[in-house]
Amino acid sequence: MxxxxxxxxxxxxxxxxxxxxxxxxxxxxxxxxxxxxxxxxxxxxxxxxxxxxxxxxxxxxxxxxxxxxxxxxxxxxxxxxSADGEHHHHLVCRDCGKVEAFSDPRLERAIDRVAGGLGYSVDEHEVVLTGACADCA
Ligand SMILES: [Zn+2]
Ligand SMILES: [Zn+2]
Ligand SMILES: [Zn+2]
Missing domain, CATH: 1.10.10.10 (Winged helix-like DNA-binding domain superfamily/Winged helix DNA-binding domain)
Known part of the structure; x- marks a missing residue:
């Protein structure tokens, strides 16, 4: 490692x-x-x-x-x-506190597009989706 x-x-x-x-x-x-x-x-x-x-x-x-x-x-x-640039975001269940990973290339492209128009050199972003997981919903 x-x-x-x-x-x-x-x-x-x-x-x-x-x-x-x-x-x-x-x-x-x-x-x-x-x-x-x-x-x-x-x-x-x-x-x-x-x-x-x-x-x-x-x-x-x-x-x-x-x-x-x-x-x-x-x-x-x-x-x-991650050394290889693997990248993911998180889903958080408000009821049981579980945190799960998700990734979506469409989300990454959308963020890149938005970031490109902001005049910042953006090198990191965080996305957290909060709600109830499948077990708690
Ligand atoms: Zn839950
Ligand atoms: Zn994670
Ligand atoms: Zn991302």
Missing amino acids: QALDTLDKAGYRRGGARRAVVELLGRQNCCLSAQEIFDGLRKARRPVGIASVYRALDALVDLRLVKRVDAGDGIARFEPM
């Missing part, structure tokens, strides 16, 4: 909290909250204190290895930055 090479170069020791967090996130297709990361590491028998999880996430966001996802519900979630 490219993120692990970057950590090596940045001088982070193997077995540290940052590495454990990167490895866990690297196995996800989408985002996890800090609490879910904490629980996931415990389950994987690599327990890391919650404060260390938060510190690791801050450092990884600074290194641009991890992206903070704001789903609009006040819970910070995190997902790996």
Whole structure:
């Protein structure tokens, strides 16, 4: 994984909290909250204190290895930055709090078109759709 090479170069020791967090996130297709990361590491028998999880996430966001996802519900979630430019957006269920990924090339083209007319050099965008999931609707 490219993120692990970057950590090596940045001088982070193997077995540290940052590495454990990167490895866990690297196995996800989408985002996890800090609490879910904490629980996931415990389950994987690599327990890391919650404060260390938060510190690791801050450092990884600074290194641009991890992206903070704001789903609009006040819970910070995190997902790996994709090295290959894979790009998706999020659906959030207001009832059960589930977050799912979606992507749509038509949406990307529409955003590019709009961005092109705004006079900004736009390099990032966020789209979050909120409502009730299929189970909760
Ligand atoms: Zn995601
Ligand atoms: Zn739901
Ligand atoms: Zn997009």
